[in-house]
Amino acid sequence: xxxxxxxxxxxxxELERELAQERSQRALGGGDGGGGRARIEKMSxxxxxxxxxxxxxxxKRMGIVSDYEKIRTFAVxxxxxxxxxxxTAEMLTRCGIGKVELANMNRLFFQPHQAGLSKVQAxxxxxxxxxxxxxxxxxxxxxxxxENFQHFMDRISNGGLEEGKPVDLVLSCVDxxxxxMAINTACNELGQTWMESGVSENAVxxxxxxxxxxxxxxxxxxxxxxxxxxxxxKTLKREGVCAASLxxxxxxxxxxxxxxxxxxxxxxxxVSFYLGYNAMQDFFPTMSMKPNPQCDDRNCRxxxxxxxxxxxxxxxxxxxxxxxxxxxxxxxxGIELVSEVSEEELKNSSGPVPDLPEGITVxxxxxxxxxxxxxxxxVEDSGESLEDLMAKMKKM
Amino acid sequence: xxxxxxxxxxxxxELERELAQERSQRALGGGDGGGGRARIEKMSxxxxxxxxxxxxxxxKRMGIVSDYEKIRTFAVxxxxxxxxxxxTAEMLTRCGIGKVELANMNRLFFQPHQAGLSKVQAxxxxxxxxxxxxxxxxxxxxxxxxENFQHFMDRISNGGLEEGKPVDLVLSCVDxxxxxMAINTACNELGQTWMESGVSENAVxxxxxxxxxxxxxxxxxxxxxxxxxxxxxKTLKREGVCAASLxxxxxxxxxxxxxxxxxxxxxxxxVSFYLGYNAMQDFFPTMSMKPNPQCDDRNCRxxxxxxxxxxxxxxxxxxxxxxxxxxxxxxxxGIELVSEVSEEELKNSSGPVPDLPEGITVxxxxxxxxxxxxxxxxVEDSGESLEDLMAKMKKM
Numbered sequence: 001x002x003x004x005x006x007x008x009x010x011x012x013x014e015l016e017r018e019l020a021q022e023r024s025q026r027a028l029g030g031g032d033g034g035g036g037r038a039r040i041e042k043m044s045x046x047x048x049x050x051x052x053x054x055x056x057x058x059x060k061r062m063g064i065v066s067d068y069e070k071i072r073t074f075a076v077x078x079x080x081x082x083x084x085x086x087x088t089a090e091m092l093t094r095c096g097i098g099k100v101e102l103a104n105m106n107r108l109f110f111q112p113h114q115a116g117l118s119k120v121q122a123x124x125x126x127x128x129x130x131x132x133x134x135x136x137x138x139x140x141x142x143x144x145x146x147e148n149f150q151h152f153m154d155r156i157s158n159g160g161l162e163e164g165k166p167v168d169l170v171l172s173c174v175d176x177x178x179x180x181m182a183i184n185t186a187c188n189e190l191g192q193t194w195m196e197s198g199v200s201e202n203a204v205x206x207x208x209x210x211x212x213x214x215x216x217x218x219x220x221x222x223x224x225x226x227x228x229x230x231x232x233x234k235t236l237k238r239e240g241v242c243a244a245s246l247x248x249x250x251x252x253x254x255x256x257x258x259x260x261x262x263x264x265x266x267x268x269x270x271v272s273f274y275l276g277y278n279a280m281q282d283f284f285p286t287m288s289m290k291p292n293p294q295c296d297d298r299n300c301r302x303x304x305x306x307x308x309x310x311x312x313x314x315x316x317x318x319x320x321x322x323x324x325x326x327x328x329x330x331x332x333x334g335i336e337l338v339s340e341v342s343e344e345e346l347k348n349s350s351g352p353v354p355d356l357p358e359g360i361t362v363x364x365x366x367x368x369x370x371x372x373x374x375x376x377x378x379v380e381d382s383g384e385s386l387e388d389l390m391a392k393m394k395k396m
Numbered sequence: 397x398x399x400x401x402x403x404x405x406x407x408x409x410e411l412e413r414e415l416a417q418e419r420s421q422r423a424l425g426g427g428d429g430g431g432g433r434a435r436i437e438k439m440s441x442x443x444x445x446x447x448x449x450x451x452x453x454x455x456k457r458m459g460i461v462s463d464y465e466k467i468r469t470f471a472v473x474x475x476x477x478x479x480x481x482x483x484t485a486e487m488l489t490r491c492g493i494g495k496v497e498l499a500n501m502n503r504l505f506f507q508p509h510q511a512g513l514s515k516v517q518a519x520x521x522x523x524x525x526x527x528x529x530x531x532x533x534x535x536x537x538x539x540x541x542x543e544n545f546q547h548f549m550d551r552i553s554n555g556g557l558e559e560g561k562p563v564d565l566v567l568s569c570v571d572x573x574x575x576x577m578a579i580n581t582a583c584n585e586l587g588q589t590w591m592e593s594g595v596s597e598n599a600v601x602x603x604x605x606x607x608x609x610x611x612x613x614x615x616x617x618x619x620x621x622x623x624x625x626x627x628x629x630k631t632l633k634r635e636g637v638c639a640a641s642l643x644x645x646x647x648x649x650x651x652x653x654x655x656x657x658x659x660x661x662x663x664x665x666x667v668s669f670y671l672g673y674n675a676m677q678d679f680f681p682t683m684s685m686k687p688n689p690q691c692d693d694r695n696c697r698x699x700x701x702x703x704x705x706x707x708x709x710x711x712x713x714x715x716x717x718x719x720x721x722x723x724x725x726x727x728x729x730g731i732e733l734v735s736e737v738s739e740e741e742l743k744n745s746s747g748p749v750p751d752l753p754e755g756i757t758v759x760x761x762x763x764x765x766x767x768x769x770x771x772x773x774x775v776e777d778s779g780e781s782l783e784d785l786m787a788k789m790k791k792m
Contacts, residue, residue: 004401005400005401005404008401008404008405008408009404011404011408012404012407012408012411015408015411015412015415016411018415019411019414019415047638054638055599055638055639055640055641056640056641056642058599058638058639058640058641059598059599059640059642061640062597062598062599062640063598064598064599064600064640064676087647090643091643091644091647094643095642095643095644201458202455202458202459202460203451203454203455203458203460204460204665242443242450242451242454243451243454244451244452244454244455244457244458244460245451245452245454246452246455246491246655246658247486247487247490247491247654248487248491248651248652248654248655248658249651249655250651251483251487251647251648251650251651251654252647252648252651252652252655254647255644255645255646255647255648255651256644256648256678258643258644258647259642259644259645259648259675259678260678262642262644263675263676268676269600269675269676269677270676270677270678272678275678279655279659279665280659280664280665280666281665281666282652282655282656282666282668282671282680282682283680284678284679284680286678
């Protein structure tokens with residue numbers, strides 16, 4: 001009984017506080033962000049309606065994550081706040097991540113009632129309302145221009161939870177090759193681990209990819225890979241035509257991306273280096289890919305050297321494990337693929353690209369060298385085979 | 397002391413009422429539903445910022461869907477508006493479905509600023525703002541009580557886009573066995589196709605399942621199946637302990653559920669009968685399961701008879717195809733599993749359950765017969781093997 005009185009008293013206090021807050025906010029004209037609830041200083045596993053973290057903290061009790069609170073110490077930069085990026089930001093915010101840095105090139109306005117705000121400002125407003133405990137930093141610019149690229153590099157290096165420390169992860173949720181290559185260049189130079197995501201122009205396939213500079217293939221190491229559409233390639237997007245988009249595919253890709261982020265940061269489960277999604281067949285291929293020793297990006301090659309030194313310095317047992325991985329070296333880029341599908345499946349694979357696990361194909365043609373005058377052939381989901389690409393490159 | 401408790405309870409009620417009023421005023425300040433934009437009479441493929449359907453209609457031009465506009469002619473009932481249900485409703489709303497019927501048992505309030513509204517009312521308010529073209533019908537009740545169950549049956553039969561017509565699909569997004577069985581009973585009686593979804597108590601696995609009465613196994617045909625957790629079973633939920641929840645897993649499950657809905661209704665791609673999600677390993681097993689001729693639900697058996705007649709009446713070629721499916725009949729329930737994984741994979745499967753593809757296991761023990769007096773053994777994710785279950789049932 002005494003307990004019940006205490007509980008009720010706490011509830012009264014809680015409600016009085018909320019009511020006061022609500023009234024002051026209405027007086028202020030709706031309040032800008034953080035309107036939902038008061039800030040919470042420390043994540044608690046207590047199971048009460050007022051605790052938004054109880055069901056996340058339950059992951060500890062269930063033995064999935066050893067230290068969920070650690071999520072608050074991480075900062076993640078998200079580049080691109082479109083279909084995948086906005087859902088990604090929302091999921092990380094709901095998970096209670098320490099800081100989200102959003103960078104987006106503003107072209108369209110966001111939701112109708114938010115017109116006038118840039119996409120990143122609108123997103124910040126919405127996200128603060130969902131979880132006022134998360135810190136936000138927003139930039140509305142195109143990271144591919146020289147000046148903005150320098151600023152972007154600076155914010156990766158210094159925009160961590162504590163100013164002056166780097167962010168823990170960069171997430172690419174952009175929709176074009178140039179922005180991906182800019183992120184790749186920055187992360188190679190800084191040795192910054194990042195994750196890439198993408199959805200095909202026809203909206204029925206997508207992928208995520210983890211890039212650890214020097215350890216896994218970067219975007220310049222090989223033509224970026226996507227999940228094979230398994231549909232008539234003739235129907236695919238041509239330049240200038242509006243791409244299709246499905247909230248379902250966006251949700252799945254954002255979900256597997258943020259799940260991979262949680263596994264990476266909180267150290268549970270198996271982090272995927274590449275996970276594809278083919279919505280037509282409900283097929284989810286995985287694989288990992290080693291970096292290309294002849295990569296065009298000199299910072300990638302430098303990171304590879306450093307990674308080799310790091311591996312060489314490891315105790316012998318771990319080195320052996322490293323060397324036990326299956327390595328394929330029979331393609332012109334020297335790309336080594338470590339497939340997670342069985343040899344049987346590989347043999348049955350009818351794809352045109354050697355050494356790619358079933359269901360995975362190249363997304364782009366390799367960007368032409370600057371000294372070449374051949375027209376730019378970069379087209380997403382071009383449906384060209386690796387052989388075609390090789391033939392083209394030889395002609396250059 | 398009793399008086400003091402009563403006084404406190406009254407104060408809590410009073411405060412809750414005031415807070416709800418305050419919040420609904422703020423929420424409604426922006427217009428009650430449909431505030432976002434004007435209704436759109438006809439879906440257009442025109443690529444302009446003001447057309448919210450251009451990127452969905454692009455699916456036609458890309459050859460994915462032959463008639464996307466048809467989405468407007470469908471009505472879907474969603475039971476359960478929690479983590480999966482609310483995202484499911486939002487995705488269908490964004491896709492421009494004709495009508496969404498929401499049924500939910502109200503236990504908690506929704507978002508902080510929407511307290512005072514039931515979960516379904518709050519959801520309707522939010523969804524109308526996202527897409528005013530969608531019709532909504534909401535019911536705040538527990539479908540497992542006799543009276544509500546009758547009403548639920550009536551709304552499945554008559555709550556279609558046109559009153560008096562049935563809905564096209566029922567989606568189960570509930571979190572308990574009783575509600576799933578109630579949906580199963582209703583759908584077997586009405587011959588209503590439905591899809592089930594679920595997330596494990598530890599939040600790191602989930603699944604979706606398509607049930608066509610008479611054609612695929614219903615919930616009473618066999619112990620419902622879930623994706624194996626592949627983690628220490630001892631850490632799993634015990635009765636009364638708060639379940640874990642991750643927005644990522646909810647997003648993926650809602651995404652694959654609504655993707656399956658779109659493929660089913662708009663007739664593209666391969667519709668999955670069962671698709672599992674193991675977040676720890678990024679493993680997505682698929683399978684299909686035939687109904688049990690000895691199913692406890694007489695309406696399921698009746699639907700099986702009708703389906704057999706329908707198949708028998710088909711032109712010969714299609715019947716042959718039907719009979720070519722691999723059938724397994726070596727378990728006590730007479731469940732026939734048609735695996736979509738290879739025989740090789742099946743052989744390598746180390747799971748405790750015979751004839752289940754790798755990664756899939758039973759979710760529940762089979763509910764006891766009514767004449768039995770053995771205590772109810774229904775526990776989600778009990779980790780018991782099929783052999784254990786069989787042994788238990790034999791003792792009954």
